[in-house]
Amino acid sequence: MISCDSESKKQQGPLRSNWAGNFTYSTQTLEEPDKGEALLAAINKQEKLKALGTRHSFNTIADSQHRQLSLAKMDPNIQLATDRSTVSINGAVQYGVLAKKLQQEGFAVHNLASLPHISVAGACATGTHGSGDQNGNLSTAVTEMEMIKANGEIKVFSEETNLEELRASVVHLGALGVVTRMRLRIEPAFTVKQFVYENLPLEQLDTQFDAIFSSGYSVSLFTDWQGERVNQWWIKKKGQGQDDSMPETIFGASKAKDHLHPIKEISAINCTEQLGIEGAWHERLPHFKMDFTPSSGEELQSEYFVPRTEAVAAIHAIYAMGTEIFPYLLISEIRSIKKDELWLSPAYGRDSIAIHFTWKADWENVSKLLPKIEARLKPFQVRPHWGKLFTFDQDYLHGQYERMDDFVFLMKNMDPSGKFINDFLQKNLLSKG
Structure with missing residues (x-):
């Protein structure tokens, strides 16, 4: 038995x-x-x-x-290091589960994505992120990663033994092996206050872009690309327990009087608390509550990363397509990510702005739009989110990652038999040459 x-x-x-x-x-x-x-x-x-x-x-x-x-049935085995600077986990652990445990111990990770339901291993493998000028993507918190290779050998990547090897492997697209354990850098728990402003004039991005994105620890803009305005501006500020009131208007945008969903017509009941109500970091950094478990998204998603220096021009290029995009869009979100040195990270080597599209479940029409959007963004050296919908060909992708050939060499060394190779990796990484 x-x-x-x-x-x-x-x-x-x-x-x-x-x-x-x-x-x-x-x-x-x-x-x-x-x-x-x-x-x-x-x-x-x-x-x-x-x-x-x-x-x-x-x-x-x-x-x-x-x-x-799937490792979902494995013991989460969440363990804080004796010096309380890192936490080790089974990679299948969801961020929301990890966050609650860390909060109980008085600690936090530096950032969280919009949804807390995603697994740590999956999010890090694809370069998933939150927002904040000084916040790297979620993968940047990884200090050690244990993986089972195709031949059954256990391989440990660690910044203590070989930092460059860890940078090569953290964003791995599932190509190197099965992640069994991860160690993440942690910090003392903190609180966050969340404020939402509406109808930010688009022209303010031309002159106040840095001020807008530095207005909080984590900042998001939500837009439907209509008119000369940004629908909502979400500001998540670290709370210190003191009065941190915000003005009624900033750069022409008005402070919301009630809780809002990114799509204003939808109830905000499942969104994290706004209106400056102070709360624990893990209950404010995501846009949605952990106890709200979406069984089906009934949506499609695409996301594109451009260098921060090109962001304003790229955003205007998409606004020029607004009438074409709007019929198939639910909402778009714009966020900032600090540059990193992880080989296949979309923020590799450059501070980045991510332009995210949440589409209606209409692939027939969305599939026709994506090449047009990508053509508009190509002049800005755009990179796609690895886990979302895009149509770039392999030659283009290889041209955007200077360490791509090195990663492919590593992949073939780790998995010479191609055990973990699937059609996605074959199409986007391997068939070149």
């Missing part, structure tokens, strides 16, 4: 889809080991395999025609 409990639990049931429901995985076989021995066995016995996180990617990055592997 003990042996059976440790066995990998394999499902060949109904077809499974991603969170948004826009993509059905090519395999019905899912391995769900709950012990380390079963995990290792599941990796060793398969010729082809792909790790699956919380299914929040919108493209084929986690797809497999053979079988997938």
